[in-house]
Amino acid sequence: MSVAISIRHLCKKYRNVNAVQDLSFDVHEGDIYGFLGPNGAGKTTTMRILATLLRPDSGEAHVMGHNVVTHPHAVRPLIGYMPDSSGAYRDMLVVEYLEFFAAAYRVPIDRRRRVVDDCIELTGLVDKRDALIEGLSRGMRQRLGLARCLINDPQVLILDEPASGLDPRARIEVQEILRALGAMGKTVLISSHILSELRTLCNTIGILDGGKLVYSGSIDEALARARTKLRLEIRLADRHDEAGKMLMETGGIVEISVGEEILGVELPHGTADFSFVAEALVRNGFRVLTIKEEEVLLEDAFLHLTGAGA
Amino acid sequence: MTIHLPIVWNELLRLGRRRITYINRTGPLLIALAFLSFAMAISWYTDEIFTPSPETFGSFMMFLVAIIEVLTGFSAPMVACATLTDEKDENTLGLLLMADLRGWDVVLAKFVSVFLLSEMLLLSAMPFIGFAMIFGGVDLHTVGMHAAMMTSFLIMACAAGTYFSAVSPQSGLAVTQTALLLGLWFVGTSYVDYNSAAWGLPIGQPALGVLTPIWGASGIPLAQMLPGVFLNMIIAAACLFEAVRILPRQIHARADAPRTAKVRGSERGRRWARRSSEPLAKLAASSLRSMGFSRRSIPMRILAFLGLLTILMFPVAGLFMLWILVFRETILALKKAREQGALDDLVLVPVSDEALGVAFWRGHTCATRMYFAAIVIWFAFYAWFMQFDRNGVRMLLIFLPITIAAHINVTALSCVAGTARFRYGMTGSLWAYLFVGGAVIGLLMPLYVEYLIGMFPTTRNLVYRTGAGYTVLAIAVYIGVNVLGHLASALLAVRCLGGRLRRCAGLQGT
Numbered sequence: 129m130s131v132a133i134s135i136r137h138l139c140k141k142y143r144n145v146n147a148v149q150d151l152s153f154d155v156h157e158g159d160i161y162g163f164l165g166p167n168g169a170g171k172t173t174t175m176r177i178l179a180t181l182l183r184p185d186s187g188e189a190h191v192m193g194h195n196v197v198t199h200p201h202a203v204r205p206l207i208g209y210m211p212d213s214s215g216a217y218r219d220m221l222v223v224e225y226l227e228f229f230a231a232a233y234r235v236p237i238d239r240r241r242r243v244v245d246d247c248i249e250l251t252g253l254v255d256k257r258d259a260l261i262e263g264l265s266r267g268m269r270q271r272l273g274l275a276r277c278l279i280n281d282p283q284v285l286i287l288d289e290p291a292s293g294l295d296p297r298a299r300i301e302v303q304e305i306l307r308a309l310g311a312m313g314k315t316v317l318i319s320s321h322i323l324s325e326l327r328t329l330c331n332t333i334g335i336l337d338g339g340k341l342v343y344s345g346s347i348d349e350a351l352a353r354a355r356t357k358l359r360l361e362i363r364l365a366d367r368h369d370e371a372g373k374m375l376m377e378t379g380g381i382v383e384i385s386v387g388e389e390i391l392g393v394e395l396p397h398g399t400a401d402f403s404f405v406a407e408a409l410v411r412n413g414f415r416v417l418t419i420k421e422e423e424v425l426l427e428d429a430f431l432h433l434t435g436a437g438a
Numbered sequence: 439m440t441i442h443l444p445i446v447w448n449e450l451l452r453l454g455r456r457r458i459t460y461i462n463r464t465g466p467l468l469i470a471l472a473f474l475s476f477a478m479a480i481s482w483y484t485d486e487i488f489t490p491s492p493e494t495f496g497s498f499m500m501f502l503v504a505i506i507e508v509l510t511g512f513s514a515p516m517v518a519c520a521t522l523t524d525e526k527d528e529n530t531l532g533l534l535l536m537a538d539l540r541g542w543d544v545v546l547a548k549f550v551s552v553f554l555l556s557e558m559l560l561l562s563a564m565p566f567i568g569f570a571m572i573f574g575g576v577d578l579h580t581v582g583m584h585a586a587m588m589t590s591f592l593i594m595a596c597a598a599g600t601y602f603s604a605v606s607p608q609s610g611l612a613v614t615q616t617a618l619l620l621g622l623w624f625v626g627t628s629y630v631d632y633n634s635a636a637w638g639l640p641i642g643q644p645a646l647g648v649l650t651p652i653w654g655a656s657g658i659p660l661a662q663m664l665p666g667v668f669l670n671m672i673i674a675a676a677c678l679f680e681a682v683r684i685l686p687r688q689i690h691a692r693a694d695a696p697r698t699a700k701v702r703g704s705e706r707g708r709r710w711a712r713r714s715s716e717p718l719a720k721l722a723a724s725s726l727r728s729m730g731f732s733r734r735s736i737p738m739r740i741l742a743f744l745g746l747l748t749i750l751m752f753p754v755a756g757l758f759m760l761w762i763l764v765f766r767e768t769i770l771a772l773k774k775a776r777e778q779g780a781l782d783d784l785v786l787v788p789v790s791d792e793a794l795g796v797a798f799w800r801g802h803t804c805a806t807r808m809y810f811a812a813i814v815i816w817f818a819f820y821a822w823f824m825q826f827d828r829n830g831v832r833m834l835l836i837f838l839p840i841t842i843a844a845h846i847n848v849t850a851l852s853c854v855a856g857t858a859r860f861r862y863g864m865t866g867s868l869w870a871y872l873f874v875g876g877a878v879i880g881l882l883m884p885l886y887v888e889y890l891i892g893m894f895p896t897t898r899n900l901v902y903r904t905g906a907g908y909t910v911l912a913i914a915v916y917i918g919v920n921v922l923g924h925l926a927s928a929l930l931a932v933r934c935l936g937g938r939l940r941r942c943a944g945l946q947g948t
Contacts, residue, residue: 179532179536181532204536204538207536209536211529215531216528217528219455219456220448220451220452224448224451228444228448229533231442232442232445232538233537233538234538276533
């Protein structure tokens, strides 16, 4: 798979603030790459550099093989950029706005209407086609921003917090659109604060902290790194206290926490086989309802990798 | 270098949906008609058997055309000032340049759209030109010269507006800068005698009390107009080239701006801004910063200084410019405060409506205080200038109360009007424009009446019979009405402002 976005030793400084420091990573074609990081980590700066709207102080960034600094005009037709505060002409109709940008991207006039219609349909704006942009809800404006991004049929989409400020339903709808775009083979670089949505959407993530990349790779690997201990959640029919005491005497267990319905059991890091716990419980006559390995969330991975969870 | 027609179309479409466009279209015509009605009424009153000669009629019609042109000449570049700053405000400039468009595509298309609009605005002058040609004996040559000069001026003015729109972070600042440049042009070309008969005299002569009946471009030789037209084209080309050069940088600069913005020591250190008990201190400080005067570059400072100095030397134009600058600042500060949510914070402050109103007014007076000095300088210049004029003392007497009162009134009135409609900053502008339009007409009207009196023998006889009674009475009434009106509106504004602010926010007054 060839590289769609390549960043090498990218640096950007605002006066005394290092927004981005020695950033290097690749995004492959067809990837949906999630860009994570706390506020001020440098996500937007990186995205704006990729979108040719900001010049880096040093380093290189390439989109589909074109340098964003030296060949911005070659990069621009290849990308669709949606800023965090997506701009729109408030006194235009949805269809007029999209037709205008289609014209700005030099979409031939005979194809223009069809392209606009396709984008409107893909982003679910059919009902709002002739609505004034000023009257659109935030969710609809985000969709409009997405539609504008797609107007030139870009190979790479750079989306800065596309779901921020949306209600859960609108967020799910935007996710579905992004999944559809991923299925169409577009490369998507997306930043978000809502980590759970990236978990289901992205196949690769990059985590920025203080302008530095602290992780870039698959989500599973990030989760594995965050897994520093194995914790089991055991539900018994009764006698949680007794079961806790019994297990502590069994050995091979780091810590036990007893709740009203759940018995929490922490095993040493690296334990792969925890069947001995179930065996011990059954052998001592406890009625086991469920044993579940506690899931490591992307939030945990994020906190672990950025050092905030320490 | 191409004119990207979709941008032109888009710009005209959007302008067509804005209220300000309708105001710009109808305002100058209404003012001209009001002028015409008033002049006719006065003529009828002073001399019932008034039958003007064709020459006088044509001259008067061309004067009305000049009024429309002057107002269009100011309003068109103001629209141009918003073209690119609006793109910056709406975060669409980056999106536009990310499309397959170059700087020239954007700048030229914006310029062309505003120029087309300004030409459309001038259509309201057509009936007067028609009357002047049919009944007033004004020939095609005069009209052609007039049109050529006006077009060249509009090209220059729209290009200047587009340039400052490209340079400035906000449209208000662009308007101020453009107004200064146009003021410089206005006075400069008048002093060196380019275009002066067409531009300077219709406004300047009545104000100066000189009774030479030259309106419009009649009587100006082509050789005298060509340097002016050439100068306009040079300025326009320079503005457009510079706008194209600077536009891409603006995107990068804008991206950097939020991170690199700094509050200057001089702004932070204002005593009124540090007082925590002052409910408006934060808003006023914010307004001052948002106006961006502190970020003005050195060339802009020089331009502003020269512009102010020069326009101040030109009596009526100087006053007019000051008005524009002052109320633009006020409206801008209001708009910014509204957008930033500062007004919402203010109305929740536990002080009385009156205190809130006074604080609000004070804050905006602070925001426009830099013009107080300018008014004094203007007055000093004018006093010095008028000593050489036979009407100097009389003119001073007229201008003195108007000058002081105008500032108070415009600020207060704009505050009330602007805050009365939370969502639309242009409502404040409309009120202020209407006020200034009315004030200018009111200012010129007694003088024009005098001009009419001087022109017609029967009227002159009437004045001779009554001595200078009419003139003195007219001026006295004029000054009285102005001063009382200004003071009343200022008091009303302060009284109502706090309550109005709160009612707009859905709160009960205290």
